[in-house]
Each structure stands twice: as C-alpha cells, then as structure tokens.
C-alpha cells in the first residue's frame with residue numbers, strides 16, 4: 001500500500017516543504033521508503049530524493065526547504081509488487097525523448113506482468129521491478145505523441161488499481177483508475193493546488209478538500225488552471241475499496257464523501273446489533289485499529305467502554321513486518337492490558353479485522369493471563385478470505401486465518417469464548433455508498449474481471 005501527494009503553486013512559491021508535510025500525514029500508508037520529485041526551473045529535467053524508511057529518516061526536511069520548485073510530487077511506499085529496495089522507491093522518474101516524467105503510484109496494476117513481458121520482448125530495459133515503471137515504458141513507446149497524450153494512451157492499457165500523482169515537465173497531473181479502487185482527492189490553499197491519497201494530508205498543509213477525483217478522471221494542473229479529462233476506458237462498475245474504511249485510511253480522512261471515523265463507528269454499532277454480547281461487563285477495542293468500532297459498539301449496546309489494552313505508540317503496524325517471528329514478537333511489544341480493568345471480568349474485544357490471526361490470538365492469551373474470565377471477540381468487518389490484488393498487502397489464501405478455518409474452528413484456535421464477524425450487508429450499509437460502487441473482493445472474492453489478469457492488448 002502507498003500514499004501519494006502532489007502540489008502545484010501558480011505564483012511560483014516553492015512547494016517541497018508542503019509535499020514533505022503531506023507525506024508525513026500519509027505515513028500510515030507506507031513505511032518502507034519515501035521520495036519526492038520536482039522539476040528544474042525550466043521544466044525539462046526531473047530531480048528526486050528518495051530514501052528507505054520513514055519520511056523523517058528517508059528525506060531531509062532542511063534540504064527540501066532550501067530547494068525552489070513550484071510543482072512536486074511525493075510518495076510513501078509499502079511494497080505490494082516488486083521488492084523493497086531503493087530502486088523500487090517512488091517517484092519513478094525518467095527523462096525521455098519528449099521530456100521529463102515522474103510518477104508516484106498507489107495501487108496494483110493487475111496486468112503489469114503481461115505488459116512488461118510484451119515491452120521487454122520489444123527491447124525495453126526496466127530499471128525496477130515495480131508495476132509503475134510499465135507506465136513510463138508505455139509512454140516512451142508513444143514518443144510521437146505529446147507527453148500528456150502518451151500518458152492517457154498508457155493508462156488506457158492498464159487494468160487494476162492506480163491513483164497517480166505525475167509530473168510532466170512543469171505540469172502536475174493526477175489520475176484515478178476507471179474503477180476508483182484507491183482514494184485520491186483534490187485540495188486548494190490560495191494559489192496552490194494539491195492532490196493527495198487522503199484528505200488528512202490536505203489538513204496538514206492548511207488546504208481545503210475540493211473534491212475526490214472521479215473514477216476514470218485525470219486532472220491537469222498548470223499556470224492556466226485545472227483541466228479535467230477522462231481516461232478512455234469504460235468501466236462496468238466502480239470498485240472503491242471497502243478496506244480503506246475498515247482499516248487502512250486514517251479516521252480523520254473523508255473518502256468519496258464519507259468520513260472514515262463515522263463509518264468505523266457505524267461498523268461497531270451494526271456489529272453490536274447483529275452480534276450482541278450482553279454478558280460483557282466491559283467493551284474494549286484492539287488499539288488502535290479497533291478503538292473507534294469498539295466505541296460505536298459500546299454506544300449502541302449501552303455497555304461500558306474502557307481502554308483496557310494500551311498500545312505503545314512508538315511501534316509501527318504489526319502486520320508491516322517482514323517475518324512471522326517479528327510479527328509475533330511485535331504484538332507482545334506493542335500491546336499491554338490493564339490488569340485492574342479486566343481481572344475476573346467478561347470482556348468484549350472489538351477489532352477491525354483478522355488477517356493471519358496472530359494479533360487476536362496473542363491478545364487473548366495476554367488478557368487471560370491478566371485474569372479475564374471470558375473473552376468475546378467481535379470483528380467489525382466480514383472474514384478476510386481472499387487476497388487483495390489491488391494494493392492492500394494481504395497474504396495468500398493459505399495464510400489467511402478465515403480462509404483456512406471456519407469461524408468456530410478459528411474461535412477455538414485463537415482461544416476466544418465467542419467470535420463473531422460483521423456481515424457484508426452491514427459493512428456496505430455502514431459505508432453508505434451504493435453497494436455496486438464498493439470493492440469487497442477480500443471478503444467476497446468478487447474481483448474485477450475475475451481477479452489477477454495479465455491480459456494485455458497493445
């Protein structure tokens with residue numbers, strides 16, 4: 001998963017510090033590497049700084065503040081295709097025959113392998129293993145066309161998920177795939193226009209949210225203003241990712257007009273109605289991912305809410321760890337129950353999701369060690385049974401707990417007294433967008449065009 005950010009200032013002021021701040025706000029979308037690209041003043045050469053790790057480690061804020069550039073893009077990365085080295089850090093940049101280009105990409109292009117094989121058979125030499133580089137090669141193969149037309153033409157061939165921030169010379173371009181898998185918003189502060197994966201990144205630079213990009217929309221920003229174009233692909237329906245609301249996005253973001261915080265609270269409320277836990281003396285959330293849903297659960301069931309499990313704030317997301325051993329250790333380092341709150345009590349513990357089942361199993365065992373009488377697990381989304389091909393890092397079916405086991409077997413494996421999930425109908429109604437606009441592939445297995453697709457038509 002990744003985050004993208006872009007800024008263009010009409011009056012020539014430098015935007016690199018804003019891009020740095022925007023990436024800071026998007027850090028939850030990727031912690032492996034970060035990068036910023038900007039253009040030389042005449043617009044014919046692209047420069048970039050990239051590094052491994054968190055934004056403040058990968059990028060030098062002081063150095064960026066000293067560089068003058070009125071348009072720039074940035075990226076935070078957690079790899080879902082390609083390995084995690086610096087060569088794969090975004091933005092991916094190139095100076096080709098028609099000018100300079102830099103691309104920051106969130107999402108997975110599902111037919112990238114097919115496109116790459118085809119281009120390599122025609123002599124293309126790839127510098128990275130990212131799916132994003134295929135866009136630049138597709139553009140270079142249209143070298144008779146102006147860069148913007150070449151970009152539109154490249155996007156026409158792609159399947160799957162892409163929310164892009166692109167620099168084409170001095171222009172800032174943003175594009176959201178025709179299915180709208182990943183979020184992408186437009187914002188403004190005085191003379192500066194912004195694009196960002198999530199609206200929380202606009203807040204940090206003092207910009208207001210103008211609107212979400214439409215699925216299939218491309219926006220071109222330059223001195224003359226903002227132009228909106230369409231990517232010439234007919235999508236049969238939208239596939240806006242449900243998991244952004246469930247887990248991935250920050251709660252202070254608004255996606256496609258829906259507050260992530262409000263959706264999470266409603267998920268908890270629906271869960272309290274569909275899977276009540278009347279014996280629970282305390283409702284608590286798995287921090288931080290289950291906290292808001294737990295508050296919604298307690299509010300609707302009129303039960304007592306307590307922060308009974310405390311999180312060490314200086315540890316990253318458990319899931320984003322390279323090995324199972326570190327993942328397992330991570331949970332123990334990260335979470336600590338408060339004994340006086342749970343000793344001898346019946347607890348309802350709410351979390352957003354179960355992926356491999358590591359977190360929930362560890363937490364139940366910790367809570368029991370602290371004297372909990374009964375532990376009821378309530379999950380504020382349906383069972384994750386299918387891998388995501390569109391940019392969320394989920395393991396294979398064999399590793400997904402709910403794909404391996406039925407719910408009762410999973411309850412027994414993780415050691416819960418009861419385990420209940422939210423139904424898919426409740427998930428969709430809590431999000432509040434038309435159900436046919438939402439991608440539920442990780443829960444339902446209903447993929448765009450049947451799933452991974454390397455089909456290519458060049």
Ligand code: AMP
Nearest residue numbers: 289319320353354355356357358359393
């Ligand atoms: P697990 O321990 O593998 O069951 O992971 C479940 C926990 O990881 C849940 O509490 C979620 O909050 C979180 N999670 C779910 N999906 C992801 C993801 N794609 N990346 C990082 N964390 C995730």
